[in-house]
Amino acid sequence: MNNFTIMADTTCDLGENYQQEYGIKVIPGHFVGPDETEYISRPAWDVGFTRESFYAALKKNPTGFKTSPPSVGELFDAFSKEAEQGNDILAISISGGMSGTQNFMREAREMTLNKYPERKIVCIDSLRFGPGFGLMVVYAAMHRAAGESIDQVAAWLEENKNRFHQAGWLDDLSFVARQGRLTHAKAFFGTLAGVKPIGEFDYNGMTTVLGKAKGAKKAYEILLGYIEKTIENPEEQIIFIAHTDRLKQAELYKEMIEQKFHPKAVCINGVHPACGVNVGPGLMAAYYVGKPISKDLSEERAIIESLSKAD
Amino acid sequence: MNTRRVNGQLFEKMLRNGLANLKQHREEINALNVFPVADGDTGTNMCLTLEKGLRFAQSSQELYPYLKMLSEGMLFGARGNSGVILSQLFSGFYQELSRCAAANVADLRNAFIRAYRVAYRAVVCPVEGTILTVAREGIERTRSQIDRRTTVEALLSIYIAEMKKSLAATPDLLPVLKESGVIDSGGAGYIYIVEGMLKQLYGEELTDAIPVPAAEPVESADGSVSLELFNENTVFEHGYCMEFLLQLMKDPQYTQRFRLDTFIEDLQLYGNSIVATQADRRVKVHIHTFKPAKVIKAAQEYGEFLTFKLENMHIQHAEREQKLLEKKPHRLLSVVAVTNGEGMIKTFEELGCDVVLDGGPTMNTASEEFVTAFKAIDADAIVVLPNNKNVVRAAEQAVALANLANVTVLPTASMAEGYCALTMDMRDSEDIPLRIRQMREGAQSIRSVSVATATRNITRDGISCVAGQSIVLENDTLRAADDDPFEALAAALHAIEGLDERECCVVFLGEDAPNADEDRLTALLEDVNPMIEVTCIRGDQHIYRWLLGIF
Numbered sequence: 001m002n003n004f005t006i007m008a009d010t011t012c013d014l015g016e017n018y019q020q021e022y023g024i025k026v027i028p029g030h031f032v033g034p035d036e037t038e039y040i041s042r043p044a045w046d047v048g049f050t051r052e053s054f055y056a057a058l059k060k061n062p063t064g065f066k067t068s069p070p071s072v073g074e075l076f077d078a079f080s081k082e083a084e085q086g087n088d089i090l091a092i093s094i095s096g097g098m099s100g101t102q103n104f105m106r107e108a109r110e111m112t113l114n115k116y117p118e119r120k121i122v123c124i125d126s127l128r129f130g131p132g133f134g135l136m137v138v139y140a141a142m143h144r145a146a147g148e149s150i151d152q153v154a155a156w157l158e159e160n161k162n163r164f165h166q167a168g169w170l171d172d173l174s175f176v177a178r179q180g181r182l183t184h185a186k187a188f189f190g191t192l193a194g195v196k197p198i199g200e201f202d203y204n205g206m207t208t209v210l211g212k213a214k215g216a217k218k219a220y221e222i223l224l225g226y227i228e229k230t231i232e233n234p235e236e237q238i239i240f241i242a243h244t245d246r247l248k249q250a251e252l253y254k255e256m257i258e259q260k261f262h263p264k265a266v267c268i269n270g271v272h273p274a275c276g277v278n279v280g281p282g283l284m285a286a287y288y289v290g291k292p293i294s295k296d297l298s299e300e301r302a303i304i305e306s307l308s309k310a311d
Numbered sequence: 312m313n314t315r316r317v318n319g320q321l322f323e324k325m326l327r328n329g330l331a332n333l334k335q336h337r338e339e340i341n342a343l344n345v346f347p348v349a350d351g352d353t354g355t356n357m358c359l360t361l362e363k364g365l366r367f368a369q370s371s372q373e374l375y376p377y378l379k380m381l382s383e384g385m386l387f388g389a390r391g392n393s394g395v396i397l398s399q400l401f402s403g404f405y406q407e408l409s410r411c412a413a414a415n416v417a418d419l420r421n422a423f424i425r426a427y428r429v430a431y432r433a434v435v436c437p438v439e440g441t442i443l444t445v446a447r448e449g450i451e452r453t454r455s456q457i458d459r460r461t462t463v464e465a466l467l468s469i470y471i472a473e474m475k476k477s478l479a480a481t482p483d484l485l486p487v488l489k490e491s492g493v494i495d496s497g498g499a500g501y502i503y504i505v506e507g508m509l510k511q512l513y514g515e516e517l518t519d520a521i522p523v524p525a526a527e528p529v530e531s532a533d534g535s536v537s538l539e540l541f542n543e544n545t546v547f548e549h550g551y552c553m554e555f556l557l558q559l560m561k562d563p564q565y566t567q568r569f570r571l572d573t574f575i576e577d578l579q580l581y582g583n584s585i586v587a588t589q590a591d592r593r594v595k596v597h598i599h600t601f602k603p604a605k606v607i608k609a610a611q612e613y614g615e616f617l618t619f620k621l622e623n624m625h626i627q628h629a630e631r632e633q634k635l636l637e638k639k640p641h642r643l644l645s646v647v648a649v650t651n652g653e654g655m656i657k658t659f660e661e662l663g664c665d666v667v668l669d670g671g672p673t674m675n676t677a678s679e680e681f682v683t684a685f686k687a688i689d690a691d692a693i694v695v696l697p698n699n700k701n702v703v704r705a706a707e708q709a710v711a712l713a714n715l716a717n718v719t720v721l722p723t724a725s726m727a728e729g730y731c732a733l734t735m736d737m738r739d740s741e742d743i744p745l746r747i748r749q750m751r752e753g754a755q756s757i758r759s760v761s762v763a764t765a766t767r768n769i770t771r772d773g774i775s776c777v778a779g780q781s782i783v784l785e786n787d788t789l790r791a792a793d794d795d796p797f798e799a800l801a802a803a804l805h806a807i808e809g810l811d812e813r814e815c816c817v818v819f820l821g822e823d824a825p826n827a828d829e830d831r832l833t834a835l836l837e838d839v840n841p842m843i844e845v846t847c848i849r850g851d852q853h854i855y856r857w858l859l860g861i862f
């Protein structure tokens with residue numbers, strides 16, 4: 001039995017093409033603009049913004065935008081719609097450390113099961129956000145397509161979610177710091193001209209700065225070295241590259257990754273407001289599956305440090 | 312005229328005259344700058360350092376206690392390289408005479424020898440052609456010229472004459488001096504001090520002989536005294552700051568023969584930091600004292616007060632300390648940096664600098680300011696970014712004075728280097744050595760280019776410029792000069808090798824640079840290297856229109 005529905009909140013940032021290709025249902029959230037206008041937050045540029053205009057507005061007004069997750073009622077409605085059709089649900093959320101979505105999902109699950117007690121709903125905390133979370137949802141869909149049951153897919157996710165890596169830079173850390181999505185967010189940051197902070201998920205899914213590279217050239221060199229040391233079976237993988245407002249750099253990164261690792265595919269994805277508001281315009285990163293991330297990130301830090309020294 | 316021994320009081324008088332002489336030539340020494348940029352401040356730094364020592368030291372009949380306080384004050388107050396070396400010279404001088412109540416000629420000569428030796432030791436890589444050479448050669452060459460009959464006056468005369476010869480030869484030892492057509496400024500300043508000391512012995516008292524106490528204003532002058540900072544349990548450590556204007560009276564009940572010099576001598580028994588000036592029948596006095604009643608009594612011998620002000624300096628110090636201490640939470644690693652300019656200070660603070668010291672236009676932060684900053688910080692480790700070659704030694708001296716093992720001075724030579732060090736800091740890491748390594752590498756990876764206005768005509772590094780032109784320096788090399796700053800920078804950038812391989816450039820716009828410079832600068836840099844990423848930040852720094860960090 002594997003005819004269950006995979007649902008994820010909007011921060012997975014999987015656009016229409018992924019939703020169709022992998023049969024994924026995305027639950028929209030909300031965001032508010034600087035003029036207090038409320039928007040539905042979907043992984044699409046469908047509320048009057050383009051990528052360029054959105055990030056230009058965000059740069060101009062870094063604190064003017066706010067995001068909020070789907071409410072318990074909205075989640076209940078979304079779950080009920082599936083349950084009514086007789087579908088079990090695997091619901092995956094953004095890291096519980098960053099958002100209340102996971103808790104809302106669990107409440108909505110209880111409400112839905114009261115109404116449809118014969119259904120099965122499994123909630124998974126991805127411990128990731130944005131493209132790392134999205135890649136995990138795609139993997140869940142691939143496991144389902146391979147014939148695995150809802151429990152098997154859920155078990156695989158629980159066992160492997162710590163293997164989803166982020167290798168990229170966030171050249172404006174102020175956004176993640178402001179939203180509390182950065183380890184040691186109390187540290188404050190001014191303009192880092194030319195410096196690329198290398199970011200990775202920590203054990204709990206928060207972004208941590210593992211090292212800093214002076215200039216893009218060195219940053220690419222370190223990132224490719226880091227992927228090489230942490231990735232497993234790259235030729236069998238779909239690698240995501242996400243960028244907020246760094247398309248040129250993302251394209252260059254894609255080319256380098258293709259040449260070096262020959263993965264099945266490298267997909268460049270934009271980042272929509274649900275995540276964009278929180279990471280700002282400076283994200284350019286690759287997402288892939290690799291070795292489990294160490295609890296204190298000591299192994300990962302050591303890798304970055306040795307790569308930083310190499311000339 | 313036939314002085315055989317120098318005690319504490321005489322030495323103090325001599326040195327005050329030395330300071331006065333130095334002050335009279337301060338601007339001339341400031342102008343002895345290798346670069347034609349208005350940041351030459353050797354004269355100012357030496358004055359401030361010596362003044363600090365004089366202000367710190369209490370008058371004493373015996374020489375050694377006076378020298379002890381003097382050298383301590385100078386070590387703390389040392390500003391700039393010249394100030395640091397001067398303080399070391401006096402430290403050595405004291406070390407030799409540390410048991411001497413009154414020094415004879417042989418003692419003094421030995422002390423001058425010890426002085427230069429201590430100063431040489433204090434400098435990591437002593438460079439010849441500097442104040443060190445002048446102080447060394449000057450005293451060593453007196454050897455064959457003195458005997459038992461030599462007076463202190465004669466010793467100092469010979470010493471000065473020999474130092475002048477040595478100074479004249481400094482351009483032969485130090486090519487940068489020759490190329491710039493100047494002699495060593497520190498050496499010149501030191502000679503003026505010794506000359507002033509000699510003049511005192513010849514009875515030539517110079518005006519402005521007494522330090523101006525402007526550096527220690529009483530902040531609570533508006534009457535807003537923090538009462539909780541002083542109570543019956545307070546240990547009264549800082550005395551009073553007293554200022555008054557005295558009207559000398561004609562009534563026979565007052566002493567009629569007023570002489571300013573003897574009045575000052577009387578006051579020195581009760582306090583220090585004395586400034587007293589006379590205009591006709593009125594005398595203005597400033598003094599720091601623990602015994603205000605005695606000062607009042609001494610003054611009332613001659614007249615009555617027109618104005619009078621007395622403030623408890625303990626409160627002022629306590630307020631300052633409290634302010635500093637309150638502000639600093641515990642950190643694994645704290646950074647202290649020297650900058651100038653509103654934008655620059657803000658930038659450094661935003662990047663996580665815990666203490667940003669305003670170095671002023673010429674960046675002449677005193678060792679004492681660093682020591683105060685260290686005290687205010689609660690951190691496992693401290694990194695200092697002096698951001699100017701001339702501040703590195705003052706910072707290092709502060710570390711030695713504070714006797715701290717956890718302070719690392721990264722010898723950043725420009726604010727751009729300091730900025731790049733900070734941008735590479737890993738503030739969320741608990742690995743202190745890693746963070747220091749990161750900052751060091753950050754500072755080392757950049758090339759600093761600065762643009763300023765020439766203060767005089769000069770030819771060096773194959774470039775000629777006239778006063779008023781824009782000049783461009785790459786680290787310590789003059790790269791270009793032109794009437795137009797953009798043209799000058801463009802020419803300089805083309806002269807810098809390997810620029811096409813660099814990726815980023817951060818530009819700090821100085822206080823005189825309009826924001827509109829940003830677009831032209833970006834275009835100019837991209838013209839030299841189309842791939843370069845340019846970031847402009849408002850630094851508002853003095854003197855330098857633009858400071859560039861290229862990496």
